[in-house]
Amino acid sequence: MSGPSELLPDGGDMAERLVLRELSHELGDELASVIKLVSVAASRCDSPEARASLASVRDRLRGHAQVHRSLQMMEYTTTIDLAAYLHHLCRSISRSRLERDGIALSLLLDPVRMSSERCRLLGMIVFELLADSARHVPHGGAGAIHLEMWPTDTSIACCVTDNGSSDEGAHLERGSAVVEALAASVRGTVDIRRGLDGTRVVVNIPRGADEMPVAGE
Structure with missing residues (x-):
């Protein structure tokens, strides 16, 4: 990942961005504190099962903390590899x-250079798609x-497919x-197809002039 290149654009929502960023940092700190407390409790526990x-x-x-870090609002924009970003997010x-x-x-991702802010937006889309799939695919090793x-x-x-049922529940609508x-915030499109053998969602967002596949990969 390259270093910071410029501040996020100034605009009418700059104050809101600053507040959201601060809240995000506070949430991250709280998660870190809880993780530390649980780790200490585990180290002091005599029961192997409880430990x-x-x-x-x-x-x-x-894992939740890593997801939060990947999706939090960034202070600077820079250019990163979208595939590497999504690999890290999906692992978390x-x-x-x-x-x-x-x-x-499973993942099949072509390397593409993209601004960190647009990577974060695609990361939010992927997070929501995976969360939806996780709600309706079979559990216990079959999903x-x-x-x-x-x-x-x-x-x-960006395409997400799963082997879940086609139940049209409220969570799917949400x-x-x-x-x-x-997707609409960047003039993108979403195509959703549900059937007896699973769900397939394809999101297309317009490619920026400087968003190019990584050469040699």
């Missing part, structure tokens, strides 16, 4: 949520989610609304 349970809670909290999501339910997550991302001539395409709102 293992506390260690499991600690690891899940660490798996550790904090998917692994405990026996849900397998499977696949994330694929690739550049086209005019856009960045997730779709969030994804559509995030």
Whole structure:
């Protein structure tokens, strides 16, 4: 990841951004404090079973903290590899949520250079799509989610497929609304197809002039 290049653009929502960033830092600090407390409790516990349970809670909290760090509002914009960013985010999501339910997550991501702010927005979309899939795929080792991302001539395409049921629950409607709102903020499109054998969601966002595939990969 390259160093900071410029501050986020000044605008009418700058004060709101500063408040949200500060709240995000405070939440991160609180998570760190809780993780430390659980770690200390685990180290002082005499029961192997209780110690293992506390260690499991600690690891899940660490996963949530890593997801939070990946999605928090950034102070500066810079250019990073979207694929590497999503790999890190998805690994954290798996550790904090998917692994405990026996849900397998596979990735196929083409390297693309993109601004850190747009990477964060795509990360929020991916987080919401994976959360939706995790709610309705089979648990206990039978659930499977696949994330694929690739550049086209005019856009960045992000596709999530799973082997869950096509139940049209309220959580699916909420997730779709969030994804559509995030995509619309950058003039993107969302295509959702649900069937008996699973769900497929494709999000396309317009590709910026400086967003290019990483050469040689």
